[in-house]
Amino acid sequence: MRAITYIRYGAPDVLKLAEIEKPVPCDNEVLVKIKASTVTPMDWKFRSGNTLIARLMTGIIKPKINILGVEFSGEIEETGKDISKFKIGDMIFGRAKKAGAYAEYLCVPEKEICLNPSNASFGEAAGITFGATTALFGLTNTGNIQQGQKVLINGASGGVGLFAVQLAKFHGAKVTAVCSSTNHKMVIDSGADIVIDYMTTDFTKNGEIYDIVFDCVGKRTYSDCKKSLVKHGVYISTVLSFPLLIQMFSSSIFGRKKGKFIFSDFKPDDLLMLKDLYEKKIIKTVIDKTYSLKNIRDAHHYAEKGHVKGKVIVEI
Ligand SMILES: NC(=O)c1ccc[n+]([C@@H]2O[C@H](COP(=O)([O-])OP(=O)(O)OC[C@H]3O[C@@H](n4cnc5c(N)ncnc54)[C@H](OP(=O)(O)O)[C@@H]3O)[C@@H](O)[C@H]2O)c1
Structure with a gap:
C-alpha cells in the first residue's frame, strides 16, 4: 500500500x-x-x-x-x-x-x-475528532461548563477553537471568541456571541470577566488571564509550558481561580455524542x-x- x-x-x-x-x-x-x-x-x-x-x-x-x-x-x-x-x-x-x-x-x-x-x-x-474531542474534554471534563456561564475561547478560528465555540454554545454558554478580523464571520456563523480581534484588542485588559478562559492555542498565559476570571474561574490551555506547570501546581493549592493544562483524551461515547451533534447540525x-x-x-x-x-x- x-x-x-x-x-x-x-x-x-x-x-x-x-x-x-x-x-x-x-x-x-x-x-x-x-x-x-x-x-x-x-x-x-x-x-x-x-x-x-x-x-x-x-x-x-x-x-x-x-x-x-x-x-x-x-x-x-x-x-x-x-x-x-x-x-x-x-x-x-x-x-x-x-x-x-x-x-x-x-x-x-x-x-x-x-x-x-x-x-x-x-x-x-x-x-x-482531534479538535472536537479536545474541545469537549476541555469544556466538560476540565472546565465543568454550565448553562449561562461566560466562556472566552482564544484561538477560536483553529481546529480546536472552532469546535470549542460550537460546543460551548451547545452547553448554553455566552461565548466570546478571540481571533483575527478575517475570521470574525466564520466564528459568528459557528455560534459566537461576541468576537474580539486579538490584533487590536487585548481581552485581558478590557475589564470583562469569564467563568472559563479556554486558550485553545496557548498564546496567553494563566498570569495574563487571571484577572479576566470570575472568583472561581478556570483558565485552560491546550499547550504545556514550564510556567503553566508551576501555576497549575500553585493554583491547585492557593486561591480559588485555577490554571489547567489539558492532555485530551476521549471515550467511544464522546465520538457517538459528536456524531449525534453533527447529524443535528449543532457542530460542523x-x-x-x-x-x-x-x-x-x-x-x-x-x-x-x-x-x-x-x-x-x-x-x-
Ligand atoms: N493538549 C492537547 O491534548 C491538545 C490537543 C489538540 C491541540 N493541541 C494544541 O493546541 C494548539 C491549537 O491546535 P489547533 O488544532 O486549534 O491549531 P490550528 O488549527 O493550527 O489553529 C491555529 C489558529 O490559531 C489562531 N491564532 C494564531 N495566533 C493567535 C493568537 N495570538 N491569538 C489568537 N488566535 C491565534 C489562528 O488564527 P489567525 O489566522 O487569525 O491567527 C488559527 O486559526 C496546538 O498547539 C496544538 O498542538 C493540544
Missing part, C-alpha cells in the same frame, strides 16, 4: 511517499481503507521534532512512529474476530492514538472509531483547504504557519 513515511525529524520534505506492507488487523482491530485524514498541529510538531515535549512522546533522537496522521475517516475492509460493534463496509471516522492515518490502510481498535455522521463527507468526518467541520496525499508536504507547510481556519484535509 502507499503511505507517507518519515524516519527523521525536520521540515516537510522529510515526508516521503513509500510503498509498504498492508497491515493485518489483530483480533480486536478493524482494517480501515482510509479515505481522508488531516494535518493537525500534533502531526507537524511530531514531524518537526522541534520541541522537547514532542520528542519525549515520539523519540529523542529519531521518531519511533514512522507514519503520521491521527484523524481519519474511511471504510471498514476487514474485522478482527473480537469485533462486535462494526462490520465490513461500515463508513467510520476516528482518532488513532498511535497515528498512522497517512496511508491507504490502518488497523485500529474499535474503541477509537465511530460510524460517520450521515450528513458528513469523508473530509468533514475526518476533521471532527469547517474545511480550510484540501490536499492530495502526494501534496502532503504542501499541506504541512501551510498548517504549520499557524493560521489554519478550521481544518486542513488530506484526501487519500
Whole structure:
C-alpha cells in the first residue's frame, strides 16, 4: 500500500511517499481503507521534532512512529474476530492514538472509531475528532461548563477553537471568541456571541470577566488571564509550558481561580455524542483547504504557519 513515511525529524520534505506492507488487523482491530485524514498541529510538531515535549512522546533522537496522521475517516475492509460493534463496509471516522492515518490502510481498535455522521463527507468526518474531542474534554471534563456561564475561547478560528465555540454554545454558554478580523464571520456563523480581534484588542485588559478562559492555542498565559476570571474561574490551555506547570501546581493549592493544562483524551461515547451533534447540525467541520496525499508536504507547510481556519484535509 502507499503511505507517507518519515524516519527523521525536520521540515516537510522529510515526508516521503513509500510503498509498504498492508497491515493485518489483530483480533480486536478493524482494517480501515482510509479515505481522508488531516494535518493537525500534533502531526507537524511530531514531524518537526522541534520541541522537547514532542520528542519525549515520539523519540529523542529519531521518531519511533514512522507514519503520521491521527484523524481519519474511511471504510471498514476487514474485522478482527473480537469485533462486535462494526462490520465490513461500515463508513467510520476516528482518532488513532498511535497515528498512522497517512496511508491507504490502518488497523485500529474499535474503541477509537465511530460510524460517520450521515450528513458528513469523508473530509468533514475526518476533521471532527482531534479538535472536537479536545474541545469537549476541555469544556466538560476540565472546565465543568454550565448553562449561562461566560466562556472566552482564544484561538477560536483553529481546529480546536472552532469546535470549542460550537460546543460551548451547545452547553448554553455566552461565548466570546478571540481571533483575527478575517475570521470574525466564520466564528459568528459557528455560534459566537461576541468576537474580539486579538490584533487590536487585548481581552485581558478590557475589564470583562469569564467563568472559563479556554486558550485553545496557548498564546496567553494563566498570569495574563487571571484577572479576566470570575472568583472561581478556570483558565485552560491546550499547550504545556514550564510556567503553566508551576501555576497549575500553585493554583491547585492557593486561591480559588485555577490554571489547567489539558492532555485530551476521549471515550467511544464522546465520538457517538459528536456524531449525534453533527447529524443535528449543532457542530460542523469547517474545511480550510484540501490536499492530495502526494501534496502532503504542501499541506504541512501551510498548517504549520499557524493560521489554519478550521481544518486542513488530506484526501487519500
Ligand atoms: N493538549 C492537547 O491534548 C491538545 C490537543 C489538540 C491541540 N493541541 C494544541 O493546541 C494548539 C491549537 O491546535 P489547533 O488544532 O486549534 O491549531 P490550528 O488549527 O493550527 O489553529 C491555529 C489558529 O490559531 C489562531 N491564532 C494564531 N495566533 C493567535 C493568537 N495570538 N491569538 C489568537 N488566535 C491565534 C489562528 O488564527 P489567525 O489566522 O487569525 O491567527 C488559527 O486559526 C496546538 O498547539 C496544538 O498542538 C493540544
